[in-house]
Structures are given as structure tokens and as C-alpha cells.
Amino acid sequence: MTEGSNVVPFSLDDEDGDAVERNPAVRLHLAEAVRMAEAIVFASAEPVSERQLVSRLPEGIDVPAAMAELQRIYERRGVNLVKVADSWAFRTAGDLAFLMSRDTVQQKKLSRAALEVLSVIAYHQPVTRAEIEDIRGVETSKGTLDTLMETEWVRMRGRRKTPGRPVTYGTTDKFLDHFGLEEIRDLPGMEELKGAGLLSTRMPPGFSVPLPPSDPDLLTEDEDPLTDIDLEELGLLTPRVTDD
């Protein structure tokens, strides 16, 4: 934006009188030093000491004067330049601190295990917990499935029509939304995973990546819908109070 601009144009307020140098060349020099100090303090992870500033700014700069000027510039802004012991740092203006606590969402990364289970559910849906275990070769902790349910990317779809009637899992519309997929079939197939270098080109014969169902909302023939009673059992619905 200001690339290559060496002219320093922002005005030093003359009304402040004494502190500001009258000699234009010296003023220009100081103004450029102020810009430099501003960038250095901004980019630093720690408060920057006056000594560090002296060593990084051009020689002959009156660092205290430059910092005083910078502090003045930021005095009434949304961000202030503050001095902490002998060092300088930018901080949000005190009266705007409320803005910093308004954001109440914690960004969490999914654990490796959760990502793996999620991806198995996405590709192999409808899939039961035992089947997930079979594909992954490790047991799935309850916490992992709970986390995935909390993301609202995974849902219980129904029950498999096999002994024990295990619950089947699948993905939700939120899942599609989050990962930018129009439909579940847009998940890359085996060839594309290979092409992207995610899967070795030399997989054992018989290895395949399933094509997810075209309409994941429809129950398959070997699935029963979840009933209210199922939901109660799974703790997803509060038991109905029967009046006695």
C-alpha cells in the first residue's frame, strides 16, 4: 500500500510547541523514526525495551523523544502505547476493554482421534460404533463420539437391523456446511486422495474407499428409525413424566 513511499507525510502537531523540533530536516528524521518504532513495537511478541529500540533505530535518534511522540499519537486512540517498566507495548485502550471480553466462543481444534472417527463416519455412513472400530483397528472412546456430537457434525441416524440393534452414525448438514461440501458425494474418492498425495499409490489389492450414499438423510434398508424410546435410552430425550 505504502510500498516504496519514503516520504513521511503524517503531521506532527505543531500546537504542542516546545517538544517539536522546528528544523524540517530533523522533524522528518524524527517522524521516520516514529514510524519505525511503531512497526517494531507492533510486531514484537514482548514489550520492547528502550535499549533494543536504540540498537534497531538509525543512529543518532532521540529514542525517548520518538517514543513520547508515538505515545502522544496513540493517546486517545482505540489502542494506546504504554510503558511497562523500561519497555514499550501496545494495549487496547482501557475504556474499550469490554470489547475484548465479548467474544465468548472458544475455538477448539478437533483431536486426531476425533478427526479420524469423523472421517470414517463421513465416508462409511451409516456406520455403527463396532464398524468404526473395525475400520480403525482401535477402540473409540465415548468422549470422542461425544465431542463429535457436540460439534453437531455427526448425528445418530437410526438402528441397524442386526442383533443388538446398534445405533448407526452419519453426518449432518452442518458437516457439509463446515467443510464446504455441497453433498456428501463430493468427498474425494480413492484416486483423488492418491493424486493429492494423501494416500500411497501402492495400496494393497482390495483396498477401497466407499462412495457415501447420495442422500444421507434416507435410512438404508437395514436401518430402523430412532424412536422416542430409543432417544430416551440414549439419554437424548428426557423421560416422559407419567402422572401417577
Add this chain to the structure above:
Amino acid sequence: MTEGSNVVPFSLDDEDGDAVERNPAVRLHLAEAVRMAEAIVFASAEPVSERQLVSRLPEGIDVPAAMAELQRIYERRGVNLVKVADSWAFRTAGDLAFLMSRDTVQQKKLSRAALEVLSVIAYHQPVTRAEIEDIRGVETSKGTLDTLMETEWVRMRGRRKTPGRPVTYGTTDKFLDHFGLEEIRDLPGMEELKGAGLLSTRMPPGFSVPLPPSDPDLLTEDEDPLTDIDLEELGLLTPRVTDD
């Protein structure tokens, strides 16, 4: 320092005429919004989306106007306000690179092949692996695309509506941020290359092999609608509180 000061003292430049509201109450209101936006964006290392600003600033604020004003204020400072896709971020001024380079964390250098693939993806997006191969005249190794996706500069965008539905690749907001671009159209030489017909995957006229249309904008029609999805990062940054 400015704790508790609710008066907004910094001057809006009247010379800018039309853009600046004459009504003092409105001006005060906008000026305070500018301070707030400044605090929010300054506090974050990552770009802050316009949507997030809308949700965090008082209702009824003209966010684009406030950001334009803030950008103007920082235009010639040591720190600039830059736009990255639909987000805003403060970055040190480009002309101070000489001063800042000592802060550089050693970055992994991209191989020549990776760099070339990156620019092919950037300029030709959405582009499939076969098209990248056609342009470079050599197969893209699996590791190269993988490396680029790891940098988070490149992502899978969608699938081309052609037989085999190949995955299309494009760049991310992180790419824009890293290279200091507001949008893809700002890529160096983009207009000239387009004008010279060099961004087409099609061969010159008279060569009648059926290939995708020459206008890169038309290519998106060849893609599944998931091309239109917002860059995932943006969706993640913005709290979804109001969405449900």
C-alpha cells in the same frame, strides 16, 4: 492513560469533504466506532472478518465507512490497515521491510516446482491437476500438492462438472494474507496475462481439441456450486451464535 475517556478527540479530516458526515452527533458516533474497530482488529493477529466486526460493533454502524476511515488514518504510518478478502488486519508497512527482516522466523522454502504449481493454481484457479500438468508439461508429484495444502495457501475447491469429476484447486485467504493481496485480481500481472490470453487452458484458435473454455470466469460454471463457498477460515472465525 485514556481510561474512562469517552470523548473522541482525534480529528476527522474535513478536507475529505463529501465522505465525512457533517452532523456532529453522527460524526462522533462514527469516530467512536472507528476506535472500537481499531481496538478489535489491532488485538488480533489474524484478519478479522467484516461480519465479525458487524456483530461486535454497536448496531447501525456503517462498518465499511468506519474501516475506510481507519485505513485512511493508518495509510502512511509504520503500521497499515490492510484488507484481505473480506477481512481486515494491521500489518507493518511494506517499506519498513528492511528494518523488520531481522524478526523473520526461518520459513520453509518452497521448491521451484512447488512455487510454479502455486502460481499456476493462483492464476488459473479453479484448476484441476490435469490442467496444471498441461501448463507445466510435467507431472506434479504427490508431495508438491501436499506441501502446498500444508502451507494452507492452497485448498481443494470443488469438483469440475466433467467426466471423472476431478477435484479443482484454488488459493485461500491465507495465501492472500501472506502475499499481501486484497483479492485474486490483485495478483501481479493478472490483467496483462488475461489480456494476452495466457490464462486460458485452451489452445490458440484453429486448434480444435475440445478443452475447457478460454475465459477463466466461465470455468466456474463448469464447477460444482461448491466453488462458491466462502473460504472456510472465514466461516470459522465468525461465531455462529446468531445462526441457529
Add this chain to the structure above:
Amino acid sequence: MADALESKAQKPAPMDRLWAENADERMTDDPSLVVDVAGFEGPLDLLLHLARSQRVDLSRISILALVEQYLIFVSQARALRLELAADYLVMAAWLAFLKSKLLIPKLPGDEGESGEELAAVLQFRLKRLEAMRDAASRLVNRNRLGRDVFQRGAPELVIIDKRNEYSASLYDLLSAYAGQRQRQAITNVQIAKRGVWSLKQARDILARMVGELKDWTALDHFLIRYMTGPEERATALASSFAASLEMVRDGSVEIRQHEPFAPIYLRERQSAPRQTEGAS
């Protein structure tokens, strides 16, 4: 224009400097390039390099001269017995075809593109590749975040509430999927049964059989009965031979062989110890 290209051909382009330090890496992490004689990225890259040496605008290069140069390059490489990747040879064949088309004027009845049309295609591809090269170099020479331009070093974190919002990219998801499927597939392969006879197994088998061996018997003869398949033959022989030597040592069997590679005979030890031969 010609001047600009000339200087480009003489001193290394900005990208070359940038790439120079990666030259070694390329060879290792990109197996398809190993046979790449002079570090070219495929035939098109080589052609572009040759075209640049003509020191004129790409629109004005002589395609015929370029084709000649390429064909000479390939024949020299072969004379030096350098192995060229198939891509280069395919290109050579195509260029030879192009050359013949360019030399022989198109006849009215000819099917397909004329030599000029094919040459234009080649020219277009070279221009496009060169444009991408230049673009890449302009791109990487921009002010880059974390190198020339910096973000706030000490971001101020917002106060966090209990609500969690999870994030993961499609790439995270796909690599998690591919990674575990691959791991599983490979683990399965390793688990597949391996037909190895342990020394102990072989010895147990021999010990159980030793009572039956009143007379000299070829080792293979009775081992065959225990072999479940030809793939186990080698390991069964090796293990049981080693086991039989042990049994000779502790005096439970006798062993003999007439000459190297001849059948090995075994029998239960007779009351009077006998000399054993050729068991080494």
C-alpha cells in the same frame, strides 16, 4: 524486447537465485526428476530454456530451429548414455512429427492440423509456461507476511467462555481419513500369516518322529509330510536341519550326507555310537 530477453538469458533470472538452494532437495524429494539430465522440469521446461537461448521474443522464435535443438539435445543425451525420462522421448517423437509437417506443405486432402497450427500450439504453451514462471517470481518477491511484513506480535486474547466451536479443515479431515486407512491396510498386510518354522517347532517335530526312524531316511522325505505348502519348504528345511544338528550333538540322532548338496539322511541313534559324516 530482444534486449530484455538477452539479459535474461545471460544472467540468472531472479527465480534461479531463489531456487538455487533448493537444487539438491529437488533431486531427493521428487523421484520423477532423478533422471532429469540438466535439472529441467520436464520437456517443456527444456524447450523453454532452448527457446530463450534464441534470444528473441517467444512470438518470433523459429520453431523449426527449436525443434532441431531439442532433437540434437536428445540424441546427444542418448549418445552419452544418459537415461532420459519417457516424457522427453514422447516430446521428441512429437517434435519430429511436427518437423515433418513443417517441412512438407499441407496438401488439400490432408487431415488434421497443419504444421503451422501445431507450431502455434507449441508456441502458446511455451509462452504460457514462461508467463507462469515470471508470475511466480513476481509473486514470491512481494512483501511477504512473516518475512517483510508482520502481524501483531502480541495479540490480545479475548476472554473465553465455555462454548466450544470446533474447527477443522477439509484437508485435516481427508488426511486423517487417508492416514488411518493406510495405516490399517499396511498393518493388516504385516499381520498376514508368515510361514516360519521356529527352531523349537522343528525340534519338537523331529523329536516326535525320531522313534520311527530305525533306518537311514532322507530328511526331506518326512518333512514333506508336515509341510502345508511350498512357501514353507525353505524355512522348514532350514529350521529342521539346524534342529537335527542340535539333536546329533546331544546324541539322540545320527546324520549323514554323501557329498555336498546330496540328500541328508537321519536315523535314531544306534546303541553303539557311529561316526557322523559331512554334517558341516
